[in-house]
Amino acid sequence: MIKNFIFYAIVFLPGSNTFDWDNEEIGTPGAFLIRNNHHSEFYLKSLTLEDVPSHGVIHFPCNSWVYPASKYQNDRVFFSNKTYLPAETPISLLKYREEELENLRGDGKGQLQEWDRVYDYEVYNDLGNPDKGPQHARPVLGGSTEYPYPRRGRTGRAPEYESRLNLALSLNIYVPRDERFGHLKLADFLSYALKSIVQVLKPEFESIFDKTPNEFDSFEDVLKLYEGGLEVPEGVVKVIRDNVPLEMLKEIFRTDGERFLKFPLPQVIAVDKFAWRTDEEFAREMLAGINPVMIRSLEEFPPASKLDPKVYGDQTSTITKEHIESNLEGHTINEVIIERKLFILDHHDALMPYLRRINSTSTKTYASRTLLFLQKNGTLKPLAIELSLPHPEGDQHGAISKVFVPEEKGVENSLWQLAKGYVGVVDSGYHQLISHWLHTHAVIEPFIIATNRQLSVLHPIYKLLHPHYRDTMNINALGRQILINAGGALEVTVFTSKYSMEFSSMLYKDWVFPEQALPQDLLKR
Template identity: 60%
Template sequence: MFGIFDKNHSQKIKGTVVLMPKNVLDFNDVTSIKSAGLLEVAGGILDAAADVVGGIVDGTTAFLGRNVAMRLISATKTDASGKGLIGKEVFLEKYLPTLPTLGARQDAFSIHFDWDADFGIPGAFSFRNYTQDEFFLVSVTFDDIPNHNSVQFVCNSWVYNFKSYKTDRIFFSNDTYLLSQTPAPLVYYRQEELKSLRGDGTGLRKEWERVYDYDVYNDLGDPDEDAKLARPILGGSNTYPYPRRVRSGRKPTKKDPKSEKPGVIYVPRDENFGHLKSSDFLTYGIKSLSQNVLPLFKSVIFDSNFTPNEFDSFDEVRDLFEGGIELPTHILSQISPLPVLKEIFRTEDGEQVLKFPPPHVIKVSKSAWMTDEEFGREMIAGVNPCVIRLLKEFPPKSTLDTAVYGDQTSTLTKEHLEINLGGLTVEKALNGQRLFILDYHDTFMPYLEKINKTNKAYATRTILFLKDDGTLKPLVIELSLPHPNGVQFGAESKVILPADQGVDSTIWLLAKAHVIVNDSCYHQLVSHWLNTHAVVEPFIIATNRQLSVLHPINKLLDPHFRDTININGLARNALINADGIIEQSFLPGPNSVEISSAVYKNWVFTDQALPADLIKRGLAVEDPSSPHGVRLVIEDYPYAVDGLEIWDAIKTWVEDYVSLYYPTDEVVQKDAELQSWWKEVVEKGHGDLKDKTWWPKMQNIKDLIQSCSIIIWTASALHAAVNFGQYC
């Protein structure tokens, strides 16, 4: 095999290898966290390791000599076994410090190969790293191949010492093929690469691995540490259905053999662009928040002789923005190694004071947030604008099992609404599509008995009226608790009406506050975490396991998956875990993630398409004459107005792209990789919902376009809508 070249008839072809040493990737800037959400603070702290790790070391000479090797693989010529011919091993030769096309912190090296016409055109290469340190391989370009010009390889992958792998790393040229259209010499290598990404489903995953496999959420609790830290396993049962996560293979806990012992998170190596040390700083930073900063807030904010554990006045809230909190020395020592924490909380230089940046609505008017106008506006233009729906029946009914929860039907009456309907009857308002509801009753009612052992909360229903000027006016809020004799006897409810004077105005303001508490918890746990993080991870796993990097759908989806698995893993380690930041700071406490499991029972993939979601919630009706095929019921609905433009752009792009590779439905049906991918998404990734009839069958072009559009929308635009508007 090493003698396939005849030196008397061969010639040299030049290659350029671009890479980044691992120490370079310990350094990024902190600006990305400024508009990040709670889950995305993870990425911000990861990018903030610059002031912690140290200086960049010039390690370019470490890659020269016989330290980094490559072998070409032919895309046009095969050996006796039918596999692409493999060339002889060659090494990096020269550092290219002035290559003009390099990005920041990238190093380029030259490499030369003997080439013979009998070898054909290279379509892949094998790669070995003989050094002890990993590095990030960015790209490889082969220039001046006779009769073919150049061949480009976009790699973007971490490469560890060759002994870390069972087989050599294989990289393919930047071409796109369905499996049936792949050059025959590359088919074997395409299939072998996918096998390496699937792994064998056993053993503890190591940091250098790129294995994608499925597991349930069984690592959120730690019963060995404390019985109070035990958490139910999410996924794998009808009781707690959940999307799957990447398998780590850690040891089980002693007290619950089905639970996995918390510890170092495993993330497939290429899902973490930065160096692993950065993830350690992230985890340290989050835990510092949890163990030091949050207790500080509690002690300062809630240490009151008048009403312990509560704010005594709105002035105490305003002091968080205007006066700040004086930081004790031991807290400063925790924050000082991590400049990102200073950025998050705006710790002022020269002052041991922690201040919150004021929200824009407060900057305009200190009392603007208290108005009914702002309350209604945030339901369609705030951080959680995708829950409100059209009220279609009155009084609102519950979908909770009456055998368990009794009668949970609303106690609201027509008189409660008509007092503020300006002469309209409820029937006319319903028929005119002018009544809307923000309904968190069924989500929180099953958990209120547990929640209220330590907190004070209601399950809420809010009904709003669409005024002639297109704005929403709240009409009534229903606050419900489980019946005093037990939730099986139904709910005990209070009806609160708008008021702007006296004690009633204070009660109305408190009722709105309870709605916002419900809304903020649902936003973070469901709209954000569940609907844009957890449900996406199975698609990422299946894509890497079943769709080759040469596959067009892999190339279509991959850019929208970046950082998701990494952030999800970090969230399991320090955010949504038992006694993590979410449990400490959100109303449901230990029941937080369990609530998202209950909501997942009713998750429908096809409803995630924006037009379908709007129609289902009654916020739009089908209208073929409309530019987007739907007409909005509330015209001034920023999330929908902007979202429909983005949805159409995504779907148009997907339609154009898919049509290049799938001219007929038959091509979709006969694409073995595509069919394996979709089967695994449904049966493994979302296995708890695999029997649902709403899953697309992936038998035609329409199914493929719709499914890819939904995945891209969910991972990008929908995520942006529920994340980047957060106060952080």
């Protein structure tokens, strides 16, 4: 008796179908082949065999788009919902297991089309558009020691600098078809990416704002985003409709009149529009907000730097015990360090090597260190903020730093509020670019590619990993087109400006995979 076998479905009809089963001759089905003889693709969710003699129900999870047979060199194969290590795979399935992996790897040649099911590697050579001029050029990330980076999925559009798609015509960037998400997920992503559209249509939007199209002129302008959004002039509406892909339009315009960029009202603003000014809220948002993964326990005072002193001089913090000891609830600095009650949000070493380049753009910012104290009531209290710039006479002379401490009145209070503002800008930007994009989206893509190239769907580890990869390749591909590209939303909104991706490459040099998981990450911090 054949213990596992392949059966063939040339025509697939949804619903219930019956046929005779000779258990003595056939055995247990382990996979089926299917050929689509229609002119268009269809989505095959699953196939289930019921009342199989001696076996009961046998389920074949598919969850895949099947294109017409003319698009494939081999018929599609789907395996039953069982797992096998390679050495344990039934002989009758082994050939199909190996052939399927070969199909997914591809041959590394040609431009990939939507029906291709190829997972292959490429460097980030599609962020810039050097043909439009030097201001649109960006370095290739990956494949070099100068700009290391995780690999992304290959599209095959060009060998050196990959050609960019026209945003106004298409967002159809190649990823394997089964990695593409549906309309709801696409709408969610595009809603987040609206900032890039504003840049494409920048001249038309200038009439909406008073003096500075890229900035808020007052707190009232900020609050409008929560209280009703922006009213779009009819001329702008027409330009958007003429230049933006159809799938994006429904996310740009609301049904309650032509208004857009309306965000849900944060609870803290609902209670008090200026609660963000308090030190308590500043520290709470740092911990409970978007980027708590940088906060670490301070183990030495004053905070030290790991930057090479031969290149960057003395980068040791200028925060002294006089700045903070009066706010430690009667404890000394040594005591709170031993008791692990003193914490630091340190954005100094990451920014300092790139600060001259960042500040050469319209952006102006500082490297920052923020000290926080864990109070008896269990909340964090900001103690001091140090803002630093490179020495005007050269990096080798170290940093020029100024320390700010909490003040309740006068000019000192205004300076303290500004210092907290700079910390918030740097921390939120670091979250977007490093914690979120690099350490989450970018680093996982080569794992997705490797899993599909090396692990069969029959492999138990594939079954465990696959649900966690959902939508990532598609989001990353769209991100390369409208978010992290030259002039994209990230460069427009994050303080690193046109050096954003280059800056993230520098920080990737020190990324260590085993340190990302719990409990290692918590122990390290």
